[in-house]
Amino acid sequence: MPRTVLLLLAVTALVLPSAAVAATPTTTTVTPSAVTSVYGDETLTFLAQVAGTNGVPTGFVQFLVNGEAYTEPRALDALGRAQELFPEFYLDVGDDVSARYLGNGVDESSQGDATFTILPARTQVAVATSPRPTLAGEPVTIIVKVDNASTALPAWGTAALVVDGAVEAEFPVDEGTLTVTGGEDLAAGTHTFEVRFTNPAGDFEPSSGTTTHTVQGRTLPVQPPPPFNPPPPPRLMPPPVATPAPTAPFAVLRHTTKAATGAVSLLTQLPAAGTVTAHASAAGVPKWGTVSKVVTAAGRVTLVVNPSAKARRKLAKGKSVKVTVQLRFQPAAGGAARTLTRRVTVKATKTAKGSRAPSRGSWRLASPSGAPR
Known part of the structure; x- marks a missing residue:
């Protein structure tokens, strides 16, 4: 039997997508x-x-x-x-x-x-003081107004207070106003107050304003003169009896130490002309320092014993050191030498960290202030 082959042909239509439209500039x-x-x-x-x-x-x-x-x-x-x-x-x-x-x-x-x-917006600074005048020792109140001459936005920035040509302090300016007080140490007389305004962002032009202020001295009350009392009649005194002048002693009247250098200073009384020598020593430092002076008459002399390099290294370790100072006086006229001993404590020369000088000026804010941004 003939074989019948049925061929089924599947025709697939291939549809290509249309090209996308590119975005235009x-x-x-x-x-x-x-x-x-x-x-x-x-x-x-x-x-x-x-x-x-x-x-x-x-x-x-x-x-x-x-x-x-x-x-x-x-x-x-x-x-x-x-x-x-x-x-x-x-x-x-x-x-x-x-x-x-x-x-x-x-x-x-x-x-x-x-x-x-x-x-930058233009600015104008007006300065006024109150009360006018003030008495010496009383505070002065300075009222500062910084006007924005270009727009309605209040000025902000920094105001430097200059008193008699010297910058005393700087304060923040907020909303165009600033009030400071101080000046209790101003001397009697007329003083010039200048306020220099600046803006750190450069949004306002710098400007300044000036005024003068008078400080009056305090008048002391007039005291009545004391009553006159005639002096008593002089008393006849017997003639003084001549006594021999005492001999000046050999002694250390006072000693001080300098923490910054470790030096020992001795104020010494000498009985006569001669040579005085001071030799200092300490534990571990037998030669702390030596000084000599020649004097031509009895009197007081200051001996300064500076520490040796080894002594300075010992002080730099941060601990105080007990120093023994032996003084020897040899009279110029001859005779036996005289000696004495003084023990002193020398403080360490190491500088403390974190120290700083006190801030200068007596001016302070009378009202809070700060920048708006």
């Missing part, structure tokens, strides 16, 4: 409402315009300040525009503003930069 321009403005201008706005080849682009624009996003993206209107108004204190002198179009499936993203300049 766009351009973004940013235009400020004023090319030149001043810090604190609350009317300054920026308009972003996005243009493309597929009609008016749609989507959102992100405004950037110095490369960082500011608030939420703004939606483009029907003309492809978006506008931003920054707070009056947000943009500083030297800031950059740009806008980035985020794109969509049809239009590519793009970015544009605004060309503009923000100038």
Whole structure:
């Protein structure tokens, strides 16, 4: 029997997808409402315009300040525009503003930069004092007002107080005002107070103001003269009896030590002309130091025994050292030498860490202050 072969042919239609439409380029321009403005201008706005080849682009624009996003993206209107108004204190002198179009499936993203300049706001400083005048020893209150002559934004920054040409202190200025008090050590007379205002960010121009203030001296009450009492009549005294002058002793009247150098100073009484020698020693340092002096008459002389290098190394270890000082006096007229011994404690010469000089000036804030940003 013939074999019947049924061939079933499956015809598969291969459908190729259509090519995707590539996004087209766009351009973004940013235009400020004023090319030149001043810090604190609350009317300054920026308009972003996005243009493309597929009609008016749609989507959102992100405004950037110095490369960082500011608030939420703004939606483009029907003309492809978006506008931003920054707070009056947000943009500083030297800031950059740009806008980035985020794109969509049809239009590519793009970015544009605004060309503009923000100038520092002009300032004026007024200085007043209270009460006027003051008495010596009383505090003076200085009231400072820093006005923003360009915009309504209050000035902030730093005020340096200059009294009679010398800078005494610096204080922060907030909301354009500052009140300080002090000056109890001002001498009687007329003094000049100058306040120099600066802004660390450069948003306000520096300026200064000056006033004078009088400090009156205190008048002491006039005391009545004491009553006159005639002196008693002189008494006849017997003639003095001549007595031989006492011989001056050989002694150490006082000794001191210098912590900074380790030196030992001895105020010594000498009985006559001659040579005096002081030799100092300590445990482990037999030759601490030696000093000699020649005197031509009896009297007082100061002997300073400076430590040797070995002695200074011992002091630098941070511990006090007990030093024995032997003094020897040889009279110039001859005879037996006289000696005496004095024991002293020399403090370590190591400098304490963390010490600092006390701050100068007597001026202080009379009201709290600080910068708003």
